[in-house]
Amino acid sequence: MELFEEHDAACSERVLPDDTVSIQRLGASAPGPASMEKxxxxxxxxxxxxxxxx
Known part of the structure; x- marks a missing residue:
């Protein structure tokens, strides 16, 4: 990780682009597969x- 952090932002963006698939909130109550789909x-x-x- 230290070697990665030594590179400039442009290099870091090529290796790990700033895009995610994530959940930005908590509180859903359902079986796992249903929550994932929602x-x-x-x-x-x-x-x-x-x-x-x-």
């Missing part, structure tokens, strides 16, 4: 995000 944490969405990164 928040867009699906295989299709993750694949689409990854492909968009280039």
């Amino acid at each position: 928040f867009g944490l699906t295989v299709g969405n993750v694949v689409a995000k990854a492909k968009a990164l280039g």
